[in-house]
Amino acid sequence: MPSFSNKCQKNKIQGTVVLMFKNDLHLNIHHAGISGALRGLLNTIFRHAVDDLTALFHKQVSLSLVSATKSDENGNGKIGKESYLENHLPTFPTLGARQKAFNIHFEYDADFGIPGAFYVRNHKHTEFFLVSLTLEDIPNHGTIHFICNSWVYNYKNYKKDRIFFTNNVFLPNKTPASLVKYREEELENLRGDGTGERKEYERIYDYDVYNDLGNPDRGEEYCRPILGGSSTYPYPRRVRTGRKHTGDKDLKSETPAEETYVPRDENFGLLKSSNFLIYKIKSLGQNLLPLLESLISHHEFHSFEEVRQLYEGGIKLPTNMLSKIAHLPALKEILRTDGENVLKFPPPQATKVSKSAWMTDEEFAREMLAGVNPCVIRRLREFPPQSTLDATIYGDQNSEVSKQELEINLDGLTVEEALNANRLFILDYHDTFMPYLERINKIAKAYATRTFLFLMDDGKLKPLAIELSLPRPSEDQHGAVSKVILPALEGVESTIWLLAKAHVIVNDSCYHQLISHWLNTHAVIEPFSIATNRHLSVLHPINKLLHPHYRDTININGLARHGLINAGGIIEKSFLPGPNSVEMSSAVYKNWVFTDQALPADLVKRGLAIEDPSSPYGLNLVIKDYPYAVDGLEIWDAIKTWVQDYVSLYYASDEAVQKDSELQAWWKEAVERGHEDLKDKPWWPKMQSIQELIQCCSIIIWTASALHAAVNFGQYPYGGYILNRPTLSRKLIPEKGTEEYDEMVKNPQKAYLGTITPKYKTLVDLSVIEILSRHASDEVYLGQRDNPNWTSDSRALKVFKKFGSKLAEIEGKIHERNKDSSLSNRVGPVELPYTLLAPSSTEGLTFRGIPNSISI
Template identity: 50%
Template sequence: MILFRHFPNFLRRSGDHAGAELVKIKGTVILTKNSLNFNVSFLNRRHAFIGSGVSFQLISSTVADPNLGGKGRVGKVAYLENWSGGLESIDARESRFDVNFEWDLALGIPGAVIVKNNHHKEFYLRSLTLEEDVSGEMRNLNGIIVFDCNSWVYPIEKYDYDRVFFVNNTYLPGDMPATLKGYREDELRNLRGDKVKRQLQEWDRVYGYAYYNDLGEDRPVLGGSLEYPYPRRGRTCRPSIKTGLFQFLLQLLSGIYKKRPDPKSERRESRLPFLKSLDIYVPRDEKFDMVKMSDFLGYALKSVGSAVIPGVTSVLDGTPNEFDSFDDVLGLYDGGIKIPSNDVPLKMVRELLRSDGEQLFKFPTPQVIQDCKSAWRSDEEFGREMLAGLNPVIISRLEVFPPVSQLGKTKYGDQTSKITGAHIAKFLDGMSVEDAIGMNKLYILNHHDTLLPYLNRINSTGNKIYATRTLLFLKSDGTLKPIAIELGLPHPDGDIHGFVSEVFTPKEGGVEGTRWQLAKAYAAVNDSGVHQLISHWLNTHAVIEPFVIATNRRLSVVHPIHKLLNPHYRDTMNINALARQILINAGGILEITVFPGKYAMEMSSAVYKSWKLTDHALPTDLLKRGVAVKDPDSESNVKLLIDDYPYAVDGLAIWNAIEEWAKEYCNIYYPSDAVVKNDVELQAWWKEVREEGHGDKKNETWWPEMNCVDNLISTSTTLIWISSALHAAVNFGQYAYAGYLPNRPTISRRFMPEPGSPEYAELETNPEGAFLKTITSEIHTILGVSLIEILSKYSSDEVYLGQRASAEWTSDKRAVAAFKKFGEKLEKIESRITAMNSDPTLKNRSGPVNVPYTLLYPSTSDDTKVGGLTGKGIPNSVSM
């Protein structure tokens, strides 16, 4: 059913031509010229002068052309007018243009349009709108027709097919007008590009799959094997790395022989020059737009600048590569780095980076130390951040004491925790351990099983980490108190003998108080690595990319599920490609600044072995971690066991809103399970996600069958949740908490000092210095803080949950009404979050550091649209 809004002045009669009754249709085009490199050359000026630069041809949705195999008849060519200037500038990027069509009334209603670019540079086509005339020449039409295009259109020589755009109607495959089905199928075939084997270029619109074989030739290929399973990334078709005989002989002669790379490894772009290293193929419509790229480069250059001077300065001071005290760390924010007046090289760098004044490259003060410089060290804040910090998705309820391991005993021996009741008895408010467990009072942050198999390799690199178990007690005021931290290492006689460990409990003051602070730091180091590699990268960025690819390959832009999910894919392929180039690659920033080093991505592959999409539905996740129990009387069917759990409380409200929106939307187009089963595009999409995108998981039985409306709703809800709220919760709080690295160190460089050692003596004489020598070094701190400052910033053009980039995303009034209802529910959630953050009885909402929990504040209003380090809002997609 075609639904249009009423709009006057659609048609003007042109008169009959050769028996046809032609009418004039006025069209309005909104587009963006490529301002990064768009120069109006002589040839472009010639096209503009003769009026043939950009052409449009409407396609009939009702009349077939036998010469086109039954596809819709194509109307007369019309040209964009006034290319050089446009009618008006809508904003700094977009302009409005006229195009006037002559349309044969006998062809009925236009349903698609062919667009050709005869210029020599690409442009971004936002939309084409056709307007109605009061005379009602086209009686079947009762409003405007909108083509919501949102695509880069390259010069015609870049394509071997026509660029076709459809009206913003929504059609299941079987409901599409017969005259448009061929165009729909052609478009999907072009996007798959399965026959394209050459290296893909920026104008290619090909979505395909590849392994993670571009991280560096000395890193294992991730994906396609039982040993290293992984989600697929976007295909680029870059040449493979090859070491021929000549290169092999050169290596022998030079004495730098390297192991021959895996033949499946793909050649990487050079990291120099910087901008070239960022030019990695993703389909152009998946790339950052000009505002986002401008923001990204601006943030990157600023942060790189912030790292340059302090990094050089740290080499010049009395203790290179080390902070001498917490005051030294605070100097990064309070005053910046003072450049000596006689330091000519540093002054030259300052001038090159155009920074003003002698106090250079000052970082913004992280929220965790804005109100108080020392509250982060409290046990209460340490526990609170597991519920409302940057990684609130790991903590689980302790159901068995002592904690047990899931590592196989035949290989790793007995890995049962050595924490005893004697260690924790005095911290249980008079309860026994059994009573505390029975009353749901004991919780655990458990990084033992994930890390222990990698400890020997990681600790051989210079980093010194433990496998940690942290036990916490839920107090009567709703806060969590850490009561024991176990630091474990592989048994020196071999894995089969289990492990060795030491247990630390809370102490205040003196050497043992410092050792307790160090024990918390070791646990925080592990949580930082797991957060960045697993909670953030793997469980949002990496697992969503296959869905982005499959959706574009198998679901037409007019398909209802494409319209539902596509906003939640914005920029994901682009940011992932950049990550593979400069962040998670061999020698990349993550390997340098986070403890697993060269084993980081291999470790995330090991965790992916147990990944299940269904586990990441928020209610399922909470139940699996034991922090909630089933409750059929609640809206989400679960009841939290920690009432003041900000991530879970806000998350469940957001989850319920998303689920209600997905349900109302899906029910519009799928009135029965049979419609789901008979949707050929939907079935092809789901098959490809399982067998290609997550191909290493294709034989697992947990995948839901796409055979009913309920499974479609639950899957859509989970995908939207992961892409929006889950990613926001684990990404945009990074600078607030980890911008001050002593609070969230990412590396530990030496083991816990033992009594009698010089390091132990240093704990007595210089506890701050000893602490800082153990955790992330000065230069790594500066580099790490520079990175997370970029990752934590919202773009100024961010599109938030409950918003759409285009008001004309669909012509279906039912979908528009359901989406409006979704936005209204999110506004109520915002008000509720604001009220809870002001409630002094909810101690975990702000904590000792006085940082309100706003990461799951939806931001449907305009108060957060400035971008930057707001720590507030849920973007639609994994966009940073």
């Protein structure tokens, strides 16, 4: 027997177990509407209970080591004797909030070999969160780390005991023979058998269609189409819950539930502050919306100044409402009430310097390049623009804008000359909205819009015209009825121009929220997360690469289906498409292309870049001062380089990729089940080469991190000022000779406010997007990991450190570019420097920071 250090007892291996207790009592207190005194008393009782629990806990949790190098008679790794937690270590260093450490010792002899896994049994009725196990001074080996981060329930809940593996990595065919069975069994556990209703304690990842958005049993107005599983409504898949279907009205819709199942390790309770942000959204939907409706005595803003009072004075509370809030303590933080005023929102960054800069044409155009939705504008390649809608169904939907109308503001150029010089651009929402306008305009009043822009010599974009289109009346032929609005600086024409811009921004706001944000990041990533958990073992290097980029995504998506995008949810209440909202994103998903999600491919497809192998990143930007693209290409290149460096550590040839059984099963299922409705598209990579693996992983990481950051964390800084980014339009532009036209002439502000989002829905919008735009205190950003021991491979740690250094360098460049006065699009009239793709951030509303994952 080799000699042991002083950290090991004779024939013993010493370990340290770190875990967190389930804070049941605290959760109940937090949710309950009880007095502060009683809450304080219960919290005191709870703290004493936790102390007692800590003292007894070690007697009820056991661990058994599994050898990675020595096998039993069946060829499987030897399983050691069961050991129990010992004394609590109250002064253990580097523990996170609420974490507790315990000693444990395992019997050991030379015939056991090197531990590669361990089983854990929880003999208590209450679950706990297992953070890690560290084994010290393993003879002839040293320290071994097990990164767990998993809820562990009473062992009787599991068909097989819970197993955890070391932070080593092995391709399937290089797995130590003694661990092969355990590796395969754990993946089988995570896949489940596809039957039954999921239970809270389960960790099963399976697929289902979006059949849980509607609630037919509540009435026809709550019916929604099933998204996914048909060519009519294709959609990415979500995690299967197995809940029962609704009654006789719709046998395919899933019965809504108070809590939506997500695999247990996807939901941290309130252990993570990001989950507290999620909890706040849930409280908002369940409690705040009814309260807001009763708070608002009138539903219209009467002036721009009244809108600004939301940030300067808040809303005066009626006396009878004070007691209601007092009994809903969970709302106090959201409402920020001082007992008199409520909902005093923080000033949006876009208004901190100037209260009127949002109205300028320069800012209107600049936000297409550096705002919250900078990934839709495209270069105009033909004139007039042609619709892609089926003419046999929709008639002629091509643009009716004339060359003469554009050439008024083309600085002496013809349309042909501007096209040939790559100086004409368009923000085109016509084909997205036109098929839904008849339905939308039964509950609102909106146009399908096209906005034409010109790239000036100074690098700024200048709006040329806005085309507003409506469907022809049903008794007429199919097609569009369009009007063209030209820029104006004074008189009634300037008011009409401002209203036309508002209609464009309403289109943009809704497309942003439903497609650029929800569909193109949240929804499309979930299937990859499901497939990764089902087919890539935690021992697989690609699991180690991708897993941080799925953190909290399934959880936040479940919440979204429960209260944000569901029938009657917050999005339907406050955004233009109403009950058509998610269905519209399904129509766009039909044309979603995975490979186009790579930023260089996206820029080329939109005509914002031209391929050039001799240039950095292999392309040239058509608009040199395009903040999202300039910063984004640097981040994209850093991600791809990191992925390439990492992948090259484990795959020496294309053949190694082809023979990786877990990798092939992962990709096949992600395509054929996760994105089943598009599985036959020819553009899917075949996963037959190292380069395809690098491409796919880079796209997944970019989408989950940088793309989501770019379209999410600017929501409140720009959209928090509803005048700048309205989400709803309620009136069409008045026609000359009507009473509405005369009123518009008399009071332009009232006409604008009467067109856009009303007061109550503004408060709903602002309450939601403020939460969505905040960073949690424990957020993990791109280039960071939540545990320094995430892998035992020193080579991987080295290239990851290189990645972090590159991101820090990029952040410095972004800071310097924002100080360059020649780059006008980076700051603009609102004087808000573009920092959404600066990698790091602090907690809160910062307008910067790239989290690893879609965690809010």
